[in-house]
Amino acid sequence: MGSAAAYHLAARGKRTLGLDRSAPPHNLGSHGGLTRMTRLVYAEHPDYVPLLQRANELWRRLERDTGRTIMQTTGGVYIGPESSRYISGAIESATRHGLPFEALRAGEIAARFPWFRAPSGSVAIADPGAGFLFPHTAIDAQLHLARASGADIHTNEPVLDWHADTAGVRVRTARATYHADRLILAGGAWMPKLLAQSGQGGTPAIKLTVTRQTLAWVDPPDPGLFALGKLPVWAFTLDGATVYYGFPITPGGEGGAGLKLAHHAPLVPTDPDTDPRKATADDAVPVLAFLRDHMPQALGPVLDQQVCLYTNTADDHFVIDLHPGKPNIVIASPCSGHGFKFASVIGEILADLAESGSTRHDIRFLSAGRF
Numbered sequence: 001m002g003s004a005a006a007y008h009l010a011a012r013g014k015r016t017l018g019l020d021r022s023a024p025p026h027n028l029g030s031h032g033g034l035t036r037m038t039r040l041v042y043a044e045h046p047d048y049v050p051l052l053q054r055a056n057e058l059w060r061r062l063e064r065d066t067g068r069t070i071m072q073t074t075g076g077v078y079i080g081p082e083s084s085r086y087i088s089g090a091i092e093s094a095t096r097h098g099l100p101f102e103a104l105r106a107g108e109i110a111a112r113f114p115w116f117r118a119p120s121g122s123v124a125i126a127d128p129g130a131g132f133l134f135p136h137t138a139i140d141a142q143l144h145l146a147r148a149s150g151a152d153i154h155t156n157e158p159v160l161d162w163h164a165d166t167a168g169v170r171v172r173t174a175r176a177t178y179h180a181d182r183l184i185l186a187g188g189a190w191m192p193k194l195l196a197q198s199g200q201g202g203t204p205a206i207k208l209t210v211t212r213q214t215l216a217w218v219d220p221p222d223p224g225l226f227a228l229g230k231l232p233v234w235a236f237t238l239d240g241a242t243v244y245y246g247f248p249i250t251p252g253g254e255g256g257a258g259l260k261l262a263h264h265a266p267l268v269p270t271d272p273d274t275d276p277r278k279a280t281a282d283d284a285v286p287v288l289a290f291l292r293d294h295m296p297q298a299l300g301p302v303l304d305q306q307v308c309l310y311t312n313t314a315d316d317h318f319v320i321d322l323h324p325g326k327p328n329i330v331i332a333s334p335c336s337g338h339g340f341k342f343a344s345v346i347g348e349i350l351a352d353l354a355e356s357g358s359t360r361h362d363i364r365f366l367s368a369g370r371f
Helices: 002-011 048-066 085-097 106-112 135-148 188-195 281-294 340-356
Strands: 017-019 036-038 071-073 076-081 102-104 122-127 131-133 152-154 159-165 168-173 177-180 183-185 209-218 233-236 243-246 259-264 302-312 321-323 326-331
Touching: 002 017, 002 135, 002 340, 017 177, 036 048, 036 340, 048 071, 048 085, 048 135, 048 340, 076 085, 085 122, 102 106, 106 122, 135 152, 135 340, 159 326, 168 326, 183 188, 183 340, 188 209, 188 302, 209 281, 243 281, 259 281, 281 302, 326 340
Parallel strands: 017 152, 076 233, 183 326
Antiparallel strands: 036 131, 071 131, 076 122, 102 122, 159 168, 168 177, 209 259, 209 302, 233 243, 243 259, 321 326
């Protein structure tokens, strides 16, 4: 979100400074793992759909402007109990916005999507607009264009504290102190700490919880069955709450070695400054059990694992808004594990909010005030 905001602001001719405690792209925060799913038939809330449509326009524009491949459209399939919100929400979003989709009954799933063994009572939603993004490429491209438009990007420069009043904002880092008219906070897993660093001894304006998630890559006996062009992106819920999801194998290995999958679930809170970012054999147990029962042709040795950090709100929706009580501070990116696909449009929204305090995009359902 920060790289996208810097790109949009610099392109508008605004004097822009980007600060990062590390050197993005990297695997220390919430954008690691080499691929991120993008979907249009969005179960989480129908109001996300217009943002997704604009995000995809902006991803394609970024590709044209840089000549780099950022987004692959593969189609997607989402499988789960008919009564689950993951299925009913997807249908609601698609119906409200007139999106193309196809609903399949349990007996049709195996014929159409032979990779999966769905429990009785399951249904599936086919989403032709789904695919995936290469997050490292996207971030690198946004930062390249931001710099080309005049932005200063300072990496490996942690923010120590910040202060805002009617005269502007002050940000103190490990190297210097900076003054500006507006400040955007888009620190991912460090947002709880950034929101507490007002220099006034305050507590965070919004309660956020950082959790540790793990991703795995396995080596199927026949990798060709799961190659890009054959396997769509997919998501599979057994209980209507947690979700297993995954991606096709990319021919050049850009998506990692082997077949990538992960488990989107509430996990133990962690601290981004002390978490070792090291996955263990125990972390692979749930995904291997899922493969054994529901994607048996994919079951194979674990080739790699990585750790990704989620920054969660109480209702699993984003917060994109002005800071409560500090209108020259813009808050972004506590995105509860489903935000990267929106980064391009959120960057546009953040630029709007920093410039004028408002945006043409409907983000009322993402307001800080709901808490």
